[in-house]
Amino acid sequence: MQKLPTLKDPNRELRIFQARIWAAIAMMVVLICTVIGRLAYLQIIEHRHFTTLSQDNRLKVLPIPPTRGLIYSRDGQILAENRPSFSLEMVPERVKDVPSALGEVANLLQLEDDETQRIIKAWERARGFDPVVVKTGLDERQVALFSVNRHRFPGFNIAARLARYYPKEAEMAHVIGYVGRINENEQRDLDATAYRGSTHIGKVGVEKAREGVLHGTVGYQQVEVNAQGRVLRIVTRVPPVPGHDIYLTLDAELQQIADQALADNNGAIVAIDPATGEILAFVSKPSFDPNLFVNGISTERYSELRESSDRPLFNRALQAQYPPGSTVKPMVALAGLEHSIRHSDDETWCPGWFSLEGDDHRYRDWLKRGHGQVDLTRSIAESCDVYYYALARDLGIARIHSMLSKFGLGRPTGIDLPGETGGLLPSAEWKRRARSLPWYPGETLITGIGQGFMLTSPLQLADATATLANRGARFAPHVVGQIEDPMAQLASEIGIHERPTLELAKASNWDAVIQGMVDVVHGASGTARRSGAGASFQFAGKTGTAQLFGIAQDETIDNDETLKHLRDHALFIAFAPVDNPEIAVAVVVENGGSGSRTAAPIARSILDYYLTGAVIAEGDSG
Amino acid sequence: MDSERGLLVRLHIDPQLLSGALILCGLGLVVLYSAADQSIDVVMRQSIRMSIGIVTMLLVAQISPARLARWAPIIYLVGIGLLLAVYMFGTGRGAQRWLHLGVVQFQPSEIMKIAVPVTVAWFLFDKVLPPNLRTTIVALLLVLVPGFLIIEQPDLGTALLVMAAGLFALFFAGISWRWILSAAACGLLAAPLAWFLLHDYQRQRILTLFDPQQDPLGTGYHIIQATIAVGSGGISGKGWLNGTQSHLEFLPERATDFIFAVYCEEFGFIGVIVMLAAYALVLARGLSIAMSAQDSFGRLLAASLTMTLFIYIFVNMGMVTGQLPVVGVPLPLVSYGGTSLVTILAGLGILMSIQTHRRFIVDT
Known part of the structure; x- marks a missing residue:
């Protein structure tokens, strides 16, 4: 058996190293060629196909949040339901100067100072095309006020969505708890896909304990938009699956x-x-x-x-x-x-x-x-x-x-x-x-x-x-x-x-x-x-x-x-x-x-x- | 001319690496302006990060390889300590990668991208090469311990890249082909087993690669839209600021991980070749620095840093063109974001240091 060399041999090391460098170069060339090949395939050979796709690419996928499950008492009285509520939303990238526009809206609707702070925070976090909620629970007067002034605020929209309502108010609060806006910490821990489009999450009580059951499964729709991004028609729609209803044991x-x-x-x-x-x-x-x-x-x-x-x-x-x-x-x-x-x-x-x-x-x-x-x-x-x-x-x-x-x-x-x-x-x-x-x-x-x-x-x-x-x-x-x-x-x-x-x-x-x-x-x-x-x-x-x-x-x-x-x-x-x-x-x-x-x-x-x-x-x- | 060169060497600056980096950063800002919907704000923010990165690079270049080798084990141990800290106190339930240090959030796995190859090179440089079995096993442990901690976060993508950086050092040290091939064979055999160890979302990403339509709200949508963006760019591209895929918001993550798709759409195949040439400039210089380095520490380190950079480029481009699963690797020097930018530029700084701290400069 050949005896292994025990001393460092610089020449041998250098020779081996150089051989390895060449092997690495060969590997790089092969890999980069696959990338170039793929790019050539996409950009040259299939170019026409993808151009058509991109021109026809007026299809957008929009999430549809599911309806939250209801909560009943054992005798069938409703304890937590969803009521339509109007909220003002902003699509940040359609707004030229967000802070000043927000200031004007806050003036118009008389929002409080810390609310504008929250909105600005949400805006910084949001992707440009995801709507940011400016104010939920607008009353009819506010809806009317905004609608009249709407032309002043491009990028702002009034959306009707369902909001949680607890008809028993304080009486059941310590059992049912409540939902609230998803905060930054919760955002980080959430399954982002499942909660696309959802704005609220259970914070306390049964609402929190049974979040997984109540939330439901997000749906989506593919919509056709024109070159400006305006929705023309709905192509396919996978409806959301509403959350399950809960019957409490409470009378x-x-x-x-x-x-x-x-x-x-x-x-x-x-x-x-x-x-x-x-x-x-x-x-x-x-x-x-x-x-x-x-x-x-x-x-x-x-x-x-x-x-x-x-x-x-x-x-x-x-x-x-x-x-x-x-x-x-x-x-x-x-x-x-x-x-x-x-x-x-x-x-x-x-x-x-x-x-x-x-x-x-x-x-x-x-x-x-x-x-x-x-x-x-x-x-x-x-x-x-x-x-x-x-x-x-x-x-x-x-x-x-x-x-x-x-x-x-x-x-x-x-x-x-x-x-x-x-x-x-x-x-x-x-x-x-x-x-x-x-x-x-x-x-x-x-x-x-x-x-x-x-x-x-x-x-x-x-x-x-x-x-x-x-x-x-x-x-x-x-x-x-x-x-x-x-x-x-x-x-x-x-x-x-x-x-x-x-x-x-x-x-x-x-x-x-x-x-x-x-x-x-x-x-x-x-x-x-x-x-x-x-x-x-x-x-x-x-x-x-x-x-x-x-x-x-x-x-x-x-x-x-x-x-x-x-x-x-x-x-x-x-x-x-x-x-x-x-x-x-x-x-x-x-x-x-x-x-x-x-x-x-x-x-x-x-x-x-x-x-x-x-x-x-x-x-x-x- | 000669004295100017001497000055650059004294300042520990390598002109070829510097110009390559600047070209790529510049390309990055140009695409970013388009990808970020012409927001000067975003471009300014990225320029500041780039300046910080370039300064970091130049500072790192002042550290001699000998000193770096002395620091290597300390940096490595601190990095391991931080990873353990993340393991125990990190934030985020889904993926714990960040450590809060007062105001700053901090990703220790990023340090390991440099610390691991430096440490493996430090460990190997006074050993008899090619490494014997014992040396190889110790070097493997140096790679696998941080790798395991990062996988646990879980951040499989970063873990693989960190481990690759260390394994490249072993590869260049001359570990025998027989071991490499048997390890590769074992890897292939173990692949089905690994499938069961993956998290659901990781499996989903691999499945999505084969059938993007399966997951239209998540990564499948990324792949479909990115492919359309790249393909519709054609040979000469749609022109700067004219990419419909990007500007009509079809392309997600278009400033960060998917910025290459925006580039392909607007600058076409020709633009891609230009960008690849700029990368080739940097990579070729990295390898030539490795070849002319004077000891095995410099050699192994320069070669593995260069290879790691290549892997980042390849993985990102493969991901954007739908050849590799979506793993969240930014395109070096081009993608929006500060953390990886600084790491990459620090790596280039090490290359500069290896080149300019040689004792006898025999330039050809």
Whole structure:
């Protein structure tokens, strides 16, 4: 075998290199000849053919945007539709001096300054022949005004297109969301071909979550134009395929009842059908009018919405984090039964306060004089805090965490709406990790009554209530019920998604807890007995109060005297009918004071309407 | 005459490359004025970019090849770092190519078009050539790592061009024909496999090449309209500012990737030959610089930069004339846009540097 050379041999290297250069030159010549050959073929041999084509090339391809799918409620009311709207468009390359023409148009139509800024930005981005939207949603006066002055503005046109309209305005805004103009970031991420001709895209809510279904498929038409580019006739037309229609699981009537029941309070209501996970009502207050966003909201109105201390754009039902308060007591009680720490007839003495051994801190009961001897059912019905302090101490935080976690508290439910938040279900491990602090026994006690670190969203509370109603069966909450293809008249149901059932060692444990919840509203000493009175069906509930501020041991605060924004949040969870639950509901009234007084009557009016069709007159509960 | 030449050498300017570049830039501005609907604004903007590019070229020419070789690994590693940064924090869901540096958006893959051939040439120049298996494998890794990162962006077109630049250096180093041919054979065999790795839109572009009517709103439309523009130009063209295809807006991207179609339509086959001659001037000079370079670093670098330039020209023209898929490669020095212009001119600056930093100038 020949030995390989180990030293550099400059002459050999140069020889090889030169040979390679010649090889490269040969390759270049061959490739460039194919290009020249192709050009000669196109420009010389087929020249006549292409000249004809170019002379006949009066065919232009124009995109036709699809019609966006409609959104209905489960009872068939329209929630999002498309209405004709007039907009002023500009074809930049037909306008001699864009900025000055824009200035004049802005003057004529009284556009705001930041709007002209936006148009100029859009113009810089657009290709010369793509129309730029100058102003959408022109009213009749503006259309007339422009038409009269049209000769002054070559390159400007009025186009009629469909604009999204939300007839329910603020009532459904937090579920449906809204569409808005495609912005620069979205533009970059879009499939440019699919969105040619489309100006709007879903920004929030169902409009965003189901953008792919609602948008539809772009169509196009080949049109014949004359040498100046004016359209003479349409040659072929491939129609766009409209987006699919969506039927929500929400009941528009129930939504309205819930919306009215919450009146002027800030807060949230979520109602679920426990048997399917279908969301029946989803209210977050205050809300906003989504129609403002469709045609571009003015900076002024937007900052007004953004900066309002009531935060109307914030989706409380989905994203707010409230301490669940006493609404967790049925679930903590269940943990006690499940781990045989308590039997349902075990009694705890409640003097009105509780202390840990070796610690003189008094954990107070909401009832200062105490509840006396309390068993499990009464502990729920009267919401005895001392019972749960003791139970929490005996259970320990790990077992409380484990049971509440099985109800889904403290983490996203996976609902088909964008932007859901998790919340917080504390554990010793969490505290070590997040705060680098050890877990203190006192924190276990207040976790037992739903205070302390624990945070849940109204949606999670409603979901947990549905689990209680179902005695463990858990269905994923969802707002989209059915998607319908209007062309094929084909409807596809969104399947019910069953999550792992919460299995108890003894199924009868559910009975004791649910009996306690029934006594909350129907029992003689139930905290919400006033809201249970006169009901034509049996229901179960639990009041809750989320403390905003720690109150010192010996201090009392009368809620009526507290400034409204310092008052506690009022909570109430309920389901009905008890034997065969059709609806589970969670109500949070911010600064509502006590759950029994504010939140429970709201829940009752929702149950009444849903189960009997009765509407309670407003102001009943005083 | 002789002293003038000496002055140019002292300034590290190569007159042939400079004049070739200026001719092509000038042609570019002329076509651009027509393609951009006679917008002086656009022409001015491009002229400014060209001036920046020419200054960059002249500055790069001052850097001696020896210094460039010293910097090569650093530039390369920084480039890889930036590509990783794009990989992790880049913007855009569809294709992450850009990195936001405060106000400036920046495409690191562009640096690699130069950094890769420089680094491979630096790596090879003190090795025994033709390279043995180990050297070849290391050089291949130098090429494939940035190539892979750019494919991931995903920007297949740029990735192939960056890798081609590095592979050319290996080719000129004398890697054996047997390996080249077996690699080509493997490539052909792997082609069907690669088909499955392509993104949908990439497949679509290749399919569109064979049946442009399939995609009338997207790239198919580009191909149809570009072919009509080129063919209807004929031998002498329709005349400057008279291209109907361009001016009636049938031709998309007519200032950028498809500017060659506008040129063909307005200046015809004769114009094409003139432009090709100008490119030939630059390419021939590049190769002659490579031939007369005094060490293998200069040789390999000059030759691979020249070949890369050729590939850009060929790919763009092939794309516009419907022979290659639409991959978004601009026509060097002619297309509207700043990024690739500066890169190409910087490459020419390196060629000038290799030519003018020779120790013994034996001019023929």
